[in-house]
Amino acid sequence: MVGGSVVEAALTILLDGLQFSSYLFIVSAxxxxxxxxxxxxxxxxxSFYAWGAYTAAFFIGKFSDMGLPDAMGFLIxxxxxxxxxxxxxxxxxxxxxxxxxxxxxxLIVLATFGLFLVLEDIILIAFGTDPYFAYQPMALxxxxxxxxxxxxxxxxxxxxxxALVAVGCWWLLNKTKWGxxxxxxxxxxxxxxxMGINVPLVYTLTFIGGAILGGLGGAYIAPTISxxxxxxxxxxxxxxxxxxxxxxxxxxxxxxxxxxxxxxxxIAVHELPQVELFVVFAVMAVVLVFRPEGLxxxxxxxxx
Amino acid sequence: xxxxxxAKFILLAGLVLCIGGAFAPNWIVNQFMFGFARAxxxxxxxxxxxxxxxxxxxxxxxxxxxxxxxxxxIELGVTDVFLRLLAGAVVAGxxxxxxxxIMRNYRDIFFAMLxxxxxxxxxxxxxxxxxxxxxxxxxISMSTILGFAPESKYPLFVIITLIGLTSALLVNxxxxxxVGKLTTxxxxxxxxxxxxxxxxxxxxxxxxxxxxxxxxxxxxxxxMSLGQVDPESMINxxxxxxxxxxxxLSGPGNVIAPFIGSLxxxxxxxxxxxxxxxAWQLIMGATFxxxxxxxxxxxWSLLEKLGGKKNAK
Numbered sequence: 001m002v003g004g005s006v007v008e009a010a011l012t013i014l015l016d017g018l019q020f021s022s023y024l025f026i027v028s029a030x031x032x033x034x035x036x037x038x039x040x041x042x043x044x045x046x047s048f049y050a051w052g053a054y055t056a057a058f059f060i061g062k063f064s065d066m067g068l069p070d071a072m073g074f075l076i077x078x079x080x081x082x083x084x085x086x087x088x089x090x091x092x093x094x095x096x097x098x099x100x101x102x103x104x105x106x107l108i109v110l111a112t113f114g115l116f117l118v119l120e121d122i123i124l125i126a127f128g129t130d131p132y133f134a135y136q137p138m139a140l141x142x143x144x145x146x147x148x149x150x151x152x153x154x155x156x157x158x159x160x161x162x163a164l165v166a167v168g169c170w171w172l173l174n175k176t177k178w179g180x181x182x183x184x185x186x187x188x189x190x191x192x193x194x195m196g197i198n199v200p201l202v203y204t205l206t207f208i209g210g211a212i213l214g215g216l217g218g219a220y221i222a223p224t225i226s227x228x229x230x231x232x233x234x235x236x237x238x239x240x241x242x243x244x245x246x247x248x249x250x251x252x253x254x255x256x257x258x259x260x261x262x263x264x265x266x267i268a269v270h271e272l273p274q275v276e277l278f279v280v281f282a283v284m285a286v287v288l289v290f291r292p293e294g295l296x297x298x299x300x301x302x303x304x
Numbered sequence: 305x306x307x308x309x310x311a312k313f314i315l316l317a318g319l320v321l322c323i324g325g326a327f328a329p330n331w332i333v334n335q336f337m338f339g340f341a342r343a344x345x346x347x348x349x350x351x352x353x354x355x356x357x358x359x360x361x362x363x364x365x366x367x368x369x370x371x372x373x374x375x376x377x378i379e380l381g382v383t384d385v386f387l388r389l390l391a392g393a394v395v396a397g398x399x400x401x402x403x404x405x406i407m408r409n410y411r412d413i414f415f416a417m418l419x420x421x422x423x424x425x426x427x428x429x430x431x432x433x434x435x436x437x438x439x440x441x442x443x444i445s446m447s448t449i450l451g452f453a454p455e456s457k458y459p460l461f462v463i464i465t466l467i468g469l470t471s472a473l474l475v476n477x478x479x480x481x482x483v484g485k486l487t488t489x490x491x492x493x494x495x496x497x498x499x500x501x502x503x504x505x506x507x508x509x510x511x512x513x514x515x516x517x518x519x520x521x522x523x524x525x526x527x528m529s530l531g532q533v534d535p536e537s538m539i540n541x542x543x544x545x546x547x548x549x550x551x552x553l554s555g556p557g558n559v560i561a562p563f564i565g566s567l568x569x570x571x572x573x574x575x576x577x578x579x580x581x582x583a584w585q586l587i588m589g590a591t592f593x594x595x596x597x598x599x600x601x602x603x604w605s606l607l608e609k610l611g612g613k614k615n616a617k
Contacts (some may be wrong), residue, residue, distance in 0.1 A: 109358075
């Protein structure tokens with residue numbers, strides 16, 4: 001029996017860790033794509049996440065009140081991510097960032113911080129300060145017993161969504177014409193322009209794509225949490241930690257960074273809750289000190 | 305040290321503020337206290353900013369300074385304003401000096417991120433540790449001045465003003481020395497600076513340490529003015545962001561700029577919060593974007609334009 005409970009505890013930690021990693025990966029994938037292509041460290045990414053969560057929670061609640069089937073919730077989650085990503089991504093890229101590409105990288109980070117502040121408050125104005133609960137999709141899927149422990153199915157689907165996002169990104173980058181163009185721009189923006197690639201368009205689409213992923217992270221996690229103000233503040237530093245650990249601009253890096261941080265945090269939560277936050281940022285600091293480019297950063301071509 | 309326009313202006317401003325403070329209503333004195341306490345940290349960030357370095361984690365040192373005051377108060381009952389300030393500055397400065405050995409090799413966003421990581425490590429520890437006050441923080445007892453307990457806030461205001469202006473004088477002096485003048489040179493071309501025979505790493509290490517001492521002092525003064533410390537408003541990354549915000553708002557033009565910028569920030573925040581409690585971050589964010597886009601030199605450059613280049617202090 002003692003042996004059994006150890007296995008159960010280990011399984012719980014593993015599943016918790018995988019779930020948390022999946023959630024981190026979905027959010028950080030968008031951040032790292034935007035950084036990889038555009039060299040923008042986007043603090044406002046936390047707002048995409050928060051907007052996704054609020055939009056999904058709001059409409060799931062509304063639809064449920066109207067007596068529509070709860071299964072609609074999954075459609076709403078995807079729709080919320082796309083709507084938030086396309087609208088916010090387009091407005092921010094075209095309205096502000098477009099005019100900053102020639103400026104210093106650090107200044108662009110600061111501008112996205114300004115945007116983050118603005119978007120945080122527009123959320124409060126649009127949705128109010130009361131928390132939202134959109135438990136319907138989660139209640140719909142119920143729970144299963146596996147290996148002696150009970151898990152809710154919704155949380156497990158998160159792992160599937162993350163895998164889909166990972167495969168989708170890989171396929172897009174390596175198997176499509178768009179991916180080839182994107183890699184050319186990442187490798188050398190100016191040569192890309194010289195070769196006739198429409199770089200401004202690539203930038204706009206990349207930013208929108210990244211924003212959709214940020215929104216998806218928020219929208220998908222919304223049913224499992226209480227959607228309340230300050231949501232984006234914690235997420236953005238966590239995803240910074242993920243992309244730094246894995247290597248900024250690399251999808252595989254984001255996946256590995258998410259796994260390391262997700263599982264370490266799950267171990268901390270179960271075994272030593274005091275170090276839950278500490279461990280995440282300690283890993284981030286250690287990686288920055290010993291391998292500033294991240295554990296799995298793509299090798300950079302040296303330019304003069 | 306006292307024979308340039310900036311230094312003369314600082315001395316005059318100090319005199320005016322200290323006399324004016326005695327007659328000013330309480331709320332104005334409060335705004336100046338908070339503003340000048342924060343300005344000390346901005347002064348340090350300005351030194352870094354002139355080199356092109358932006359730290360998104362100086363809340364680490366700000367928080368160390370504030371918590372040094374709180375822990376000294378609770379554990380040893382230290383209430384003297386100068387001992388508290390000294391403790392804050394020494395703790396933060398020592399940490400900054402040690403971290404500086406690593407930090408001096410980092411630039412751009414890596415510099416910003418490593419600072420963020422370190423500050424969030426401290427945030428993670430404080431938030432989860434009961435004996436460090438967890439998320440509630442600590443209340444701090446009233447400060448005493450060399451053994452006597454002031455009735456009003458005025459004496460603390462005078463001390464903060466004098467400390468702030470003295471620091472401004474010292475930084476002004478530092479910027480005029482050779483190693484201080486390397487500040488902008490390093491931003492423009494590090495390799496040339498090395499060829500001139502200076503060590504870029506040493507110069508940045510010095511700047512970093514100066515900025516951390518000032519941030520620690522600022523944290524200590526802020527803790528004393530507010531009468532409390534807590535992780536959310538002293539150590540979280542949003543505090544670091546706020547400090548950077550005020551630095552850019554002030555502009556790198558002059559050591560007086562951080563003081564003007566901080567005051568503008570305090571007033572802006574108070575009124576934005578009163579006018580629209582749901583939208584004060586929006587107002588701040590929009591102001592920030594406006595400054596980045598249209599006024600890269602910050603408030604200081606506006607004042608220079610107003611006064612004409614000739615009369616600029």
